[in-house]
Amino acid sequence: MGGSKSSNVHTWSVIRLTILRQLRTNPVRVLVTVTGVAIGVAAFTAIQATNESVLHSFTQAIDLVAGRATLEITGGEAGIDERLLPAVQQIDGVSAAAPIVQTVASVAEQPGEALLLLGVDLFAENPFREYRLAGSDRPPGIEDLLSLDAIFVTTTFAEAHGLRKGGHLTLLVGMRRQRFSIKGLLAPQGPARAFDGNIAILDIAAAQAAFGRIGRLDRIDLVTREQVSPDEIRTRLAKLLPPHLTVQRPDRRGRQVEKMLRAFRLNLTALSAIALLVSLFLVYNAVSLSVLERRRQIGILRSLGLTRGAVAALFAAEGTALGLLGSLLGVGGGLLLGRSLLRGVSQTVSTLYAYLRVDAIQAGPVLLLTALGLGGAGALLASIAPAYAASRIAPKDAMQIGSFERTWIRRSHRILLVGLLLLAAAFLLTRPGPVGGAPLFGYLSLACLIFGVACFTPRLLRLTGTGIHLLCRGRRAPLLTLAAGTLSSQVGRSAVAVAAMMTAVAMLVGLTLMIGSFRRTVELWVEQTIRADLIVSPAARFVKGSDATLSDSFIESAARVPGIAAVDPFIGQRVELMGHEGLLATGDFEVVAHYGRLLFRQGESAAVMRRAKAEDGVIISESLALSRGLTEGDRVSFVLPSGRIELPITGVFYDYSTDGGKVVMDRKLWTRLGGDHGADMVAIYLQPGADEAAVRRQLLAIAGTDSAIALNSNRALKARVLEIFDNAFAVARALELIAIVVGVLGIFNVLWASVLSRQREIGILRSVGATKAQLVRVILGEAGLLGLLAELLGLLAGIALSLILIHVINKQSFGWTIQFQFSWWVVVKSSIIALGAALLAGYLPARQAARLNIPAAVAYEG
Template structure:
């Protein structure tokens, strides 16, 4: 017989033996398929949403970089555009183009967009952009921008968003001033027009310099080489550059953003995989039931010539059927879920890491195939052990159907030993070195933790039934005692369901503890470190990464405030250490600590603060320390302008700004050292507290707005602290959705398990009915079984959950994002969840009760045990 004929014969046998049986028990089959579909839908949707976000960010950065081979930048400052002439004369340079960019917004709208200033002639070889054909007939692309000062070209997307048309004059707000611009035209949707999801405009760099006051300066100069592969070319260029100006690859800035998004992607992928992991228990449970309930048929098949491989293939095929069909059912669920997740993921990434604009979902063939492959693999792995047991049925085995698949005591002990070994490996695995921004050891340790507790669940069930049986007999009578007895002699299905419940409850416990710990620590940090009354900064300062100083007239107005008001000026700039972007902030810490305090992580706080004020070194945030490996006692070395800055690290403090961490230095000593008196922002504190404080804040706020409101952002401290916590809550909204879905899948597991147990014991149950047991007693027995299953699952889940929360707080978050939190347990929420989960268990028992009472005892006893 050929391979094709064997395959056809195998499919016919699978359809006759497996599919027909699954179809005749459609309710339990549908429950398992729904569990797999939910898990696969979550996994697929999360991966697609994060992939679309990462893809949007990467494409924007690549289009901004264009065809440049190298980029000239000055850390902590800007590059003189006069370098372009020197570069163009250098034999290794093909072209060089200065670039300025900033987020601006219309006066009448709170809708920021990216304005890019370029030299239209020099930039042609680096970044593609084109006018529509009708505009190109009037003049070359570059001529329009260069010959009409104060002009803009916008994308069609931006025009639609702001209701702008060519020929209109609009007023734009920048950190330094407000100025009118005339819209010349829209340009075609290619190249630069696709950056930021199309929310950009371009102008001539001279116009941008006049608008921003950055005469003779550029953010960077992009260089295209004659021979990009020539290393000596870059070396010869570096010799040409003045002190403080360095050469970097164009991708240097985008790599930092990509790594942060990938860390977030892995975190969400892990959480979404939990739903699939729980669904794996459902597949195991049902395939094991089918293998146990059809041993007589398997014996007949073996006696008539079926090989062990054929039996094995039938039950593995059942697992594959659940995987494939569940994944297909997941597709419509994913299409509904992915839009919600895409909005949530892109908003969280923008708030925490880097700004992204995702307008559309791009289906990735790789992500679709990965989702299919993972779902199929999980389902097939779940079916392997039941298939192996079914393969062991011999031709001479008795034809009586074995109604339950009890676990032998020796096997329970072996599983428990393996589980203990896996749990013992959790700590050493979690301590392994981690790749940058990816907590692989943490996630592997969490997986070992889940598997270890799942393998301990049979022992947990046996001991729970043994310990509680006498007490239950006194308290709940014979129904409770029978439930405990069955739990003591529990089968595979019950143990597997408890394993699934342990996983879901552990995830619930861990996330509740982690989120509460995180929120409590962030609230403490905000209360101590963000304790000012008013915060003043340039317009769109955060979007522009605090590159623009406060205008001089704003600084003068702040200095002229009454003497009873404390001012805490800050000078901020973005620097790079060991390839890691972070903020370097010079601050008057003596003024700062009169109202606020850093949350220190060890060391003598008084000595650290005194040394910081005296300019004897820097202090660094936990995020910066974990990302760079630099700790107390190490030296912080960085290039700032033309000088090399080298100072000892005095101490570490908690800080929950996520864009790379922060380093603080004395503002007085910074100004003496670098001669830079500019302020990036200022914190204003009122010394006189009391009932009139709000009125005093309003007066100062109104005075500053009247003076220079068009160029500054004024944020009240109380509002800022509320915003910080709101951002925190929004960040974990997706996590909460993933948690709820995992709990729903676990509830399906309880309902399926109880139904399976009833089906396995229909003869025993109806024998009890035939000898006088009432329907009420049977209901109580099944309800007790549900309660005991949940009790065992909750006990294991609580133990697993607290260990998992420690992993998430002190390993996964530190390795992925660079921060840890103070460990805090939200006991009210956890204790409130106990009765709710028990109530869910009783609800899950209702279908099983209905099934147990669905037929008369006489008909079932006549029909025997065949299911």
């Protein structure tokens, strides 16, 4: 288009006469397309906003809890010997150092409701944090602060749980139920805002006693002098502190959380991108239809002197306008959708990764603009091809019927070739490894797969049409013949709709197969590896982040209970495992060898366990082996409070309980290396014929009256593992649905346009005696055929998709080996959904066709 002013004016009036008029003349398509884009963008926005909120909640909580601290010393789960504190305080440049113990407790009356307990020296908190008491009532006295059951909860928490000052709160902390007395309510300010108010403050003396952590700190916060750089102070501290302690800026922890969640977030983002992609197919489709319908108009405009470029710009602008409008709505809808997804996602993150509490959706302007931009730019991209096609329409062509379609048919060879190339690329892209831990090539392979399969639609449509035509030749199936005829003659407009629906089906099939295979794999793993008859753990462990433990005396007494054959105490601690966070765990290898079982990559469970015990070796999870390139015989190294340890790897076992990698050693070795006592949980193996109920009673009696231990049967634990699994994939399932809805809108658009453009045909059919019902069947037949083709291609693409997800993306992101399991149920389910959806999409256009005014339809040349 020209750049002169007059040309701009001219362009505007053309736009006004075409695009804006389109809004008025084709409101249904505009509505459907905009809705489709809105849904796709909404899915994307919702996922991104949820991701952002989860992360923001973490970093905000870290910031709020860190307060004015400029550095912090952490010691992982082993903690810090508090006797180091005076030396830390005396380091030049440290102006204040605050001791902190913290744990996550579970509210006794509401198991699963978590509360972060922060034990601080209330007399030394001033340089770090400010706690403001709500209300103007009498300030707490010294007794209120220092009594061992004193706790301060936030007003938010108090309101949510019907608590007040002076009341009591029973929490599951450590192995016990503990009753605290609420000495004051914290106004929502500073740390009291963290985790949406699910945080409580105790004096450190009470906290150490309550958490069973006498003599140990979880963290030391430091305020440093401005004149000295924190790095300088870190160096000074490093000389003083044992190696297992880390000194870092508090915001580093935020970055660690981000790293930990990256694979999880990337996965969700990729899925939401598919939903976005489906909706962009919709734009392509809508613009193509618009071009088709306005061939005549284009011809007239061209003969009146509109340039090719202007025609292309016109349609590109139309697509972009649709995209932007949809994106605008989608961003708003996405925020609403995000709010409802948030609970599920935050729950999953809480169960799988770290304690999290987030109730408000966070979406910065960057995110919103990205979503808008992606929608708009995507729509522009999607309309380029049809806009180009429009610009190629010569003034004389426009008057000819079907010229557009014939171009498509001519091009279908080339498209097919591109499709084959894309599929080849998709295959090759599954070969390279991850980039910085992320399966980027895997995602690229997914994209190639989808576009590649999409390229098959025009050819397949033609083949199907011709095929059905040949099959029905002369048979009494005039309606099917008609429907098939339309398919093969309207490849151009139908192909993209089929591609959109195919993408949705592929997503449905791919995810269902992947999740199904994954679940089956986990089920098998659970079945084979969870052998204990009873699993005892502190009830507080029900919330993530709880570090409650069972005491040594409990474990010893439990082992002596009549009917118990063996106990296997398990401890797991987060440590740095060769660059990334992972789990360092211990169990009694002899007991596991005798009673339990792990699935090893090589070797039989009992033999490997016994060898590991004899050789002071460790066994590591498959994910660790994969991500760090370790194998049997290599050495793995990590830092314990006693120093850096390097141990040989005796076995590599399959494990689906964590994505960060796991190192397990025998309890004897653990104790020798100075590991913690107690246990996070104890697996109990019963003697044959033992009375489980009696053993349970005995265990509860040993634990004591105020104990809060949970006894899980073998079956209950297995069920719990699968429950966690199912929750983790709830969001993915929601996205499947969203993609299907957008796909349906695509089919609707095609059929609607088809009805509009074939008014004369429909009129003819009616005038030669087709009843309304017959007409409806023709249109539904078309819809059904489109749905069937989408299902067919989607099924194939979906199987490939699930293979990429399983063997490339999951493997590279999480390091899990999943056994692919095909399920015929997927075929049934997706067929029902695809066909049902397509017929649903065809219903309104069919009704519209039946209502047609026959004389008007047949009167003129169409």
